[in-house]
Amino acid sequence: MAFIMDGRRLAEEIKARVKEDVERLNEFGIDVGLGLLLVGESAASLQYYNATLRACKKVGITAYQFRLSENSSINEILNVVHDINRDERINGLLVLFPLPKKINARRVVNEIVPEKDIDGLGSISVGRLAADESTFQIFKEGYYEVLNECKFMPSVSSFLPCTPFGVIRLLEYYNIDIKGKHAVVVGKSLAVGKPLSLMLLAKEATVTVCHKSTHDLAHFTRQADIICSATGVRGLIKGDMVKEGAVVVDIGINVLEDGSIVGDVDFESVKEKASYITPVPGGVGPVTIAMLLENTVRSAQRTEFLKSPFMLE
Protein backbone atom coordinates (compact mmCIF):
# COMPACT_ATOMS: atom_id res chain seq x y z
CA MET A 1 0.00 0.00 0.00
CA ALA A 2 1.54 3.28 -1.15
CA PHE A 3 2.39 6.30 0.97
CA ILE A 4 0.36 9.25 -0.35
CA MET A 5 2.46 12.32 -1.13
CA ASP A 6 0.75 15.45 0.17
CA GLY A 7 1.19 18.23 -2.38
CA ARG A 8 -0.97 20.62 -0.38
CA ARG A 9 1.35 20.40 2.63
CA LEU A 10 4.45 21.08 0.55
CA ALA A 11 2.67 23.93 -1.26
CA GLU A 12 1.75 25.57 2.07
CA GLU A 13 5.39 25.40 3.20
CA ILE A 14 6.66 26.92 -0.07
CA LYS A 15 4.03 29.67 0.10
CA ALA A 16 4.94 30.48 3.70
CA ARG A 17 8.56 31.04 2.61
CA VAL A 18 7.44 33.09 -0.40
CA LYS A 19 5.31 35.26 1.92
CA GLU A 20 8.34 35.94 4.13
CA ASP A 21 10.40 36.93 1.09
CA VAL A 22 7.65 39.19 -0.21
CA GLU A 23 7.45 40.88 3.18
CA ARG A 24 11.22 41.35 3.21
CA LEU A 25 11.05 43.09 -0.17
CA ASN A 26 8.08 45.15 1.03
CA GLU A 27 10.28 46.44 3.87
CA PHE A 28 12.54 47.97 1.19
CA GLY A 29 9.51 49.53 -0.48
CA ILE A 30 9.46 46.92 -3.24
CA ASP A 31 6.16 45.41 -4.28
CA VAL A 32 6.07 42.01 -6.03
CA GLY A 33 3.75 41.76 -9.03
CA LEU A 34 2.50 38.90 -11.21
CA GLY A 35 0.73 39.51 -14.53
CA LEU A 36 -1.98 37.05 -15.55
CA LEU A 37 -3.04 37.01 -19.19
CA LEU A 38 -6.23 35.14 -20.01
CA VAL A 39 -7.62 35.10 -23.54
CA GLY A 40 -11.18 33.74 -23.74
CA GLU A 41 -13.16 31.96 -21.06
CA SER A 42 -11.98 28.31 -21.01
CA ALA A 43 -13.34 26.70 -17.82
CA ALA A 44 -10.06 24.92 -16.98
CA SER A 45 -8.02 28.11 -17.52
CA LEU A 46 -10.44 30.15 -15.44
CA GLN A 47 -10.09 27.65 -12.61
CA TYR A 48 -6.28 27.95 -12.68
CA TYR A 49 -6.53 31.74 -13.08
CA ASN A 50 -8.77 32.11 -10.02
CA ALA A 51 -6.68 29.69 -7.95
CA THR A 52 -3.55 31.73 -8.81
CA LEU A 53 -5.31 34.98 -7.85
CA ARG A 54 -6.23 33.53 -4.46
CA ALA A 55 -2.69 32.24 -3.92
CA CYS A 56 -1.18 35.64 -4.81
CA LYS A 57 -3.41 37.32 -2.26
CA LYS A 58 -2.32 34.86 0.42
CA VAL A 59 1.39 35.59 -0.01
CA GLY A 60 1.12 39.34 -0.66
CA ILE A 61 1.95 39.28 -4.40
CA THR A 62 -0.04 41.88 -6.36
CA ALA A 63 -1.86 40.26 -9.29
CA TYR A 64 -2.29 42.37 -12.44
CA GLN A 65 -5.12 40.94 -14.50
CA PHE A 66 -5.26 41.15 -18.28
CA ARG A 67 -8.33 39.55 -19.80
CA LEU A 68 -8.93 39.62 -23.53
CA SER A 69 -11.83 38.28 -25.56
CA GLU A 70 -11.67 35.00 -27.46
CA ASN A 71 -11.67 36.99 -30.73
CA SER A 72 -8.58 39.04 -29.92
CA SER A 73 -5.98 39.29 -32.66
CA ILE A 74 -2.38 38.24 -32.19
CA ASN A 75 -1.38 41.92 -32.37
CA GLU A 76 -3.70 42.81 -29.49
CA ILE A 77 -2.27 39.99 -27.41
CA LEU A 78 1.34 40.90 -28.25
CA ASN A 79 0.68 44.53 -27.33
CA VAL A 80 -0.40 43.44 -23.87
CA VAL A 81 2.73 41.27 -23.53
CA HIS A 82 4.91 44.24 -24.60
CA ASP A 83 3.21 46.50 -22.03
CA ILE A 84 3.85 43.90 -19.31
CA ASN A 85 7.48 43.53 -20.40
CA ARG A 86 7.94 47.26 -19.79
CA ASP A 87 5.86 47.48 -16.63
CA GLU A 88 8.22 47.91 -13.66
CA ARG A 89 5.51 46.74 -11.24
CA ILE A 90 5.26 43.30 -12.85
CA ASN A 91 7.99 40.73 -12.16
CA GLY A 92 6.52 37.79 -14.02
CA LEU A 93 3.88 36.94 -16.59
CA LEU A 94 1.71 33.84 -16.68
CA VAL A 95 -0.11 33.26 -19.96
CA LEU A 96 -3.03 30.89 -19.49
CA PHE A 97 -3.17 28.00 -21.98
CA PRO A 98 -4.65 26.95 -24.24
CA LEU A 99 -4.84 30.15 -26.27
CA PRO A 100 -7.55 30.29 -28.97
CA LYS A 101 -6.72 27.95 -31.90
CA LYS A 102 -6.01 30.73 -34.41
CA ILE A 103 -3.31 32.24 -32.14
CA ASN A 104 0.28 31.05 -32.52
CA ALA A 105 1.07 30.34 -28.86
CA ARG A 106 4.83 30.07 -29.48
CA ARG A 107 4.85 33.62 -30.85
CA VAL A 108 3.18 34.84 -27.68
CA VAL A 109 5.48 33.09 -25.17
CA ASN A 110 8.57 34.02 -27.15
CA GLU A 111 7.62 37.67 -26.83
CA ILE A 112 7.87 37.55 -23.01
CA VAL A 113 11.28 38.85 -21.92
CA PRO A 114 13.20 35.93 -20.30
CA GLU A 115 13.49 37.86 -17.00
CA LYS A 116 9.68 37.74 -16.70
CA ASP A 117 9.16 34.28 -18.22
CA ILE A 118 8.37 32.76 -14.84
CA ASP A 119 6.80 29.64 -16.40
CA GLY A 120 9.98 29.02 -18.39
CA LEU A 121 8.27 28.29 -21.70
CA GLY A 122 9.95 30.79 -24.04
CA SER A 123 12.67 29.46 -26.35
CA ILE A 124 15.46 31.14 -24.37
CA SER A 125 14.30 29.58 -21.11
CA VAL A 126 13.83 26.18 -22.77
CA GLY A 127 17.32 26.39 -24.30
CA ARG A 128 18.93 27.37 -21.00
CA LEU A 129 17.26 24.40 -19.31
CA ALA A 130 18.45 22.04 -22.07
CA ALA A 131 21.97 23.50 -21.83
CA ASP A 132 21.99 22.91 -18.05
CA GLU A 133 22.34 26.64 -17.35
CA SER A 134 19.19 26.75 -15.20
CA THR A 135 19.21 23.34 -13.56
CA PHE A 136 21.26 24.47 -10.54
CA GLN A 137 17.86 25.57 -9.18
CA ILE A 138 16.76 21.96 -8.70
CA PHE A 139 19.76 21.28 -6.51
CA LYS A 140 19.20 24.11 -4.07
CA GLU A 141 16.33 25.62 -2.25
CA GLY A 142 16.39 29.22 -1.08
CA TYR A 143 16.71 32.32 -3.13
CA TYR A 144 19.84 33.64 -1.54
CA GLU A 145 21.97 30.72 -2.72
CA VAL A 146 20.54 31.34 -6.16
CA LEU A 147 21.28 35.04 -5.96
CA ASN A 148 24.80 34.35 -4.76
CA GLU A 149 25.21 31.94 -7.61
CA CYS A 150 24.06 34.68 -10.03
CA LYS A 151 26.97 36.89 -8.94
CA PHE A 152 29.33 34.42 -10.53
CA MET A 153 27.31 33.55 -13.56
CA PRO A 154 28.17 35.34 -16.77
CA SER A 155 24.67 34.87 -18.13
CA VAL A 156 21.51 35.16 -16.10
CA SER A 157 19.79 31.81 -15.92
CA SER A 158 16.13 31.40 -16.72
CA PHE A 159 13.18 30.23 -14.67
CA LEU A 160 12.18 26.58 -14.69
CA PRO A 161 8.69 25.52 -15.82
CA CYS A 162 6.55 25.37 -12.69
CA THR A 163 4.90 21.96 -13.03
CA PRO A 164 8.04 19.85 -13.59
CA PHE A 165 9.94 22.01 -11.08
CA GLY A 166 7.17 21.18 -8.60
CA VAL A 167 7.44 17.45 -9.37
CA ILE A 168 11.15 17.53 -8.54
CA ARG A 169 10.43 19.43 -5.31
CA LEU A 170 7.78 16.89 -4.35
CA LEU A 171 10.17 13.96 -4.92
CA GLU A 172 12.86 15.70 -2.85
CA TYR A 173 10.40 16.57 -0.09
CA TYR A 174 9.76 12.86 0.39
CA ASN A 175 13.49 12.04 0.13
CA ILE A 176 12.97 9.93 -2.96
CA ASP A 177 16.25 9.05 -4.64
CA ILE A 178 16.42 10.10 -8.26
CA LYS A 179 20.10 9.52 -9.05
CA GLY A 180 20.64 6.23 -10.83
CA LYS A 181 16.92 5.37 -10.92
CA HIS A 182 15.00 4.55 -14.06
CA ALA A 183 12.42 7.30 -14.55
CA VAL A 184 9.72 6.85 -17.17
CA VAL A 185 8.00 10.08 -18.20
CA VAL A 186 4.73 9.60 -20.08
CA GLY A 187 4.03 12.67 -22.22
CA LYS A 188 6.49 14.90 -24.06
CA SER A 189 4.83 18.33 -24.09
CA LEU A 190 6.94 21.46 -23.88
CA ALA A 191 5.19 22.51 -20.66
CA VAL A 192 5.50 19.26 -18.73
CA GLY A 193 6.92 16.02 -20.17
CA LYS A 194 9.95 17.38 -22.00
CA PRO A 195 11.26 19.73 -19.27
CA LEU A 196 10.57 17.11 -16.61
CA SER A 197 12.66 14.56 -18.52
CA LEU A 198 15.50 17.12 -18.72
CA MET A 199 15.30 17.83 -15.01
CA LEU A 200 15.31 14.13 -14.12
CA LEU A 201 18.28 13.68 -16.43
CA ALA A 202 20.07 16.56 -14.70
CA LYS A 203 19.42 14.73 -11.42
CA GLU A 204 21.13 11.72 -13.02
CA ALA A 205 18.18 9.42 -13.50
CA THR A 206 18.11 7.13 -16.52
CA VAL A 207 15.18 8.61 -18.40
CA THR A 208 12.74 7.05 -20.85
CA VAL A 209 10.17 9.34 -22.47
CA CYS A 210 6.95 7.77 -23.77
CA HIS A 211 4.22 9.35 -25.87
CA LYS A 212 1.28 8.55 -28.14
CA SER A 213 3.39 6.67 -30.66
CA THR A 214 5.11 4.51 -28.03
CA HIS A 215 4.37 0.86 -28.74
CA ASP A 216 3.50 -1.13 -25.64
CA LEU A 217 3.60 1.59 -22.98
CA ALA A 218 3.32 -1.02 -20.22
CA HIS A 219 6.61 -2.60 -21.32
CA PHE A 220 8.36 0.65 -20.32
CA THR A 221 6.35 1.60 -17.25
CA ARG A 222 6.89 -1.89 -15.73
CA GLN A 223 10.65 -1.22 -15.74
CA ALA A 224 10.34 2.15 -14.01
CA ASP A 225 11.48 3.02 -10.51
CA ILE A 226 9.72 6.38 -10.96
CA ILE A 227 6.73 6.92 -13.27
CA CYS A 228 5.61 10.48 -14.05
CA SER A 229 2.48 10.65 -16.17
CA ALA A 230 1.37 13.86 -17.89
CA THR A 231 -1.04 12.97 -20.68
CA GLY A 232 -4.57 14.01 -19.72
CA VAL A 233 -5.75 10.44 -20.45
CA ARG A 234 -7.89 9.21 -17.59
CA GLY A 235 -6.87 5.83 -16.17
CA LEU A 236 -3.92 5.39 -18.58
CA ILE A 237 -1.62 3.96 -15.90
CA LYS A 238 -3.09 0.84 -14.27
CA GLY A 239 -1.84 -1.36 -11.45
CA ASP A 240 -0.58 -4.11 -13.77
CA MET A 241 1.65 -1.56 -15.55
CA VAL A 242 3.56 -0.68 -12.38
CA LYS A 243 6.50 -2.46 -10.76
CA GLU A 244 6.16 -3.36 -7.07
CA GLY A 245 7.56 -0.45 -5.00
CA ALA A 246 7.67 2.13 -7.83
CA VAL A 247 7.09 5.83 -7.16
CA VAL A 248 4.13 7.15 -9.17
CA VAL A 249 3.59 10.86 -9.84
CA ASP A 250 0.30 11.74 -11.50
CA ILE A 251 0.40 15.11 -13.24
CA GLY A 252 -2.71 14.63 -15.39
CA ILE A 253 -5.87 16.61 -14.80
CA ASN A 254 -9.15 15.33 -16.23
CA VAL A 255 -12.36 17.15 -15.35
CA LEU A 256 -15.32 14.75 -15.22
CA GLU A 257 -18.89 15.64 -16.14
CA ASP A 258 -19.86 16.10 -12.49
CA GLY A 259 -17.00 18.61 -12.11
CA SER A 260 -14.74 16.29 -10.12
CA ILE A 261 -11.08 15.91 -11.06
CA VAL A 262 -9.07 12.74 -11.68
CA GLY A 263 -5.56 12.17 -13.02
CA ASP A 264 -3.93 9.78 -15.52
CA VAL A 265 -3.39 7.09 -12.92
CA ASP A 266 -5.93 4.50 -11.81
CA PHE A 267 -5.33 5.38 -8.16
CA GLU A 268 -7.06 2.37 -6.59
CA SER A 269 -5.12 -0.33 -8.45
CA VAL A 270 -1.78 1.55 -8.56
CA LYS A 271 -1.68 2.40 -4.86
CA GLU A 272 -1.57 -1.35 -4.10
CA LYS A 273 1.73 -1.69 -6.02
CA ALA A 274 3.48 1.67 -5.59
CA SER A 275 5.64 2.73 -2.65
CA TYR A 276 4.70 6.43 -3.06
CA ILE A 277 1.87 7.97 -5.09
CA THR A 278 0.47 11.47 -5.63
CA PRO A 279 -3.29 11.95 -5.41
CA VAL A 280 -5.34 14.04 -7.85
CA PRO A 281 -6.42 16.53 -6.63
CA GLY A 282 -3.98 17.46 -3.86
CA GLY A 283 -0.75 16.23 -5.47
CA VAL A 284 1.20 18.08 -8.14
CA GLY A 285 -1.45 20.78 -8.79
CA PRO A 286 -1.02 22.85 -5.59
CA VAL A 287 2.78 22.61 -5.86
CA THR A 288 2.66 24.03 -9.42
CA ILE A 289 1.00 27.23 -8.17
CA ALA A 290 3.42 27.48 -5.25
CA MET A 291 6.36 27.23 -7.68
CA LEU A 292 4.83 29.96 -9.83
CA LEU A 293 4.78 32.26 -6.80
CA GLU A 294 8.32 31.24 -5.87
CA ASN A 295 9.58 32.04 -9.37
CA THR A 296 7.79 35.40 -9.23
CA VAL A 297 9.39 36.47 -5.97
CA ARG A 298 12.74 35.20 -7.20
CA SER A 299 12.32 37.39 -10.28
CA ALA A 300 11.65 40.40 -8.06
CA GLN A 301 14.69 39.62 -5.93
CA ARG A 302 16.90 39.20 -8.93
CA THR A 303 15.78 42.47 -10.49
CA GLU A 304 16.44 44.33 -7.27
CA PHE A 305 19.75 42.54 -6.77
CA LEU A 306 20.92 43.52 -10.24
CA LYS A 307 19.85 47.13 -9.70
CA SER A 308 21.19 47.51 -6.17
CA PRO A 309 23.42 44.52 -5.35
CA PHE A 310 24.14 45.42 -1.73
CA MET A 311 20.60 46.01 -0.65
CA LEU A 312 19.56 42.37 -0.21
CA GLU A 313 22.81 41.18 1.38
Ligand SMILES: NC(=O)c1ccc[n+]([C@@H]2O[C@H](COP(=O)([O-])OP(=O)(O)OC[C@H]3O[C@@H](n4cnc5c(N)ncnc54)[C@H](OP(=O)(O)O)[C@@H]3O)[C@@H](O)[C@H]2O)c1
Ligand atom coordinates in the same frame (compact mmCIF):
# COMPACT_ATOMS: atom_id res chain seq x y z
N1 LIG B 1 -0.98 19.30 -12.16
C1 LIG B 1 -0.63 20.40 -12.80
O1 LIG B 1 -0.23 21.38 -12.21
C2 LIG B 1 -0.65 20.41 -14.29
C3 LIG B 1 0.02 21.39 -15.03
C4 LIG B 1 0.02 21.31 -16.42
C5 LIG B 1 -0.68 20.30 -17.03
N2 LIG B 1 -1.37 19.40 -16.28
C6 LIG B 1 -2.13 18.30 -16.89
O2 LIG B 1 -1.19 17.35 -17.37
C7 LIG B 1 -1.71 16.74 -18.53
C8 LIG B 1 -0.74 16.95 -19.66
O3 LIG B 1 -0.61 18.33 -19.91
P1 LIG B 1 0.22 18.85 -21.16
O4 LIG B 1 0.11 20.30 -21.19
O5 LIG B 1 1.54 18.17 -21.15
O6 LIG B 1 -0.71 18.20 -22.33
P2 LIG B 1 -0.42 18.00 -23.89
O7 LIG B 1 0.33 19.15 -24.43
O8 LIG B 1 -1.75 17.64 -24.46
O9 LIG B 1 0.52 16.73 -23.95
C9 LIG B 1 0.06 15.45 -23.66
C10 LIG B 1 1.17 14.45 -23.88
O10 LIG B 1 0.69 13.16 -23.57
C11 LIG B 1 0.98 12.28 -24.64
N3 LIG B 1 -0.08 11.28 -24.72
C12 LIG B 1 -1.39 11.48 -25.01
N4 LIG B 1 -2.05 10.31 -25.02
C13 LIG B 1 -1.15 9.36 -24.71
C14 LIG B 1 -1.22 7.94 -24.59
N5 LIG B 1 -2.36 7.30 -24.76
N6 LIG B 1 -0.09 7.27 -24.29
C15 LIG B 1 1.09 7.91 -24.12
N7 LIG B 1 1.22 9.26 -24.23
C16 LIG B 1 0.10 9.96 -24.53
C17 LIG B 1 1.05 13.12 -25.88
O11 LIG B 1 1.86 12.45 -26.83
P3 LIG B 1 2.20 13.11 -28.28
O12 LIG B 1 3.20 14.17 -27.99
O13 LIG B 1 2.76 11.96 -29.02
O14 LIG B 1 0.90 13.63 -28.81
C18 LIG B 1 1.66 14.40 -25.33
O15 LIG B 1 3.07 14.35 -25.35
C19 LIG B 1 -3.07 17.36 -18.75
O16 LIG B 1 -4.04 16.55 -18.15
C20 LIG B 1 -2.98 18.69 -18.05
O17 LIG B 1 -4.24 19.16 -17.63
C21 LIG B 1 -1.36 19.43 -14.95
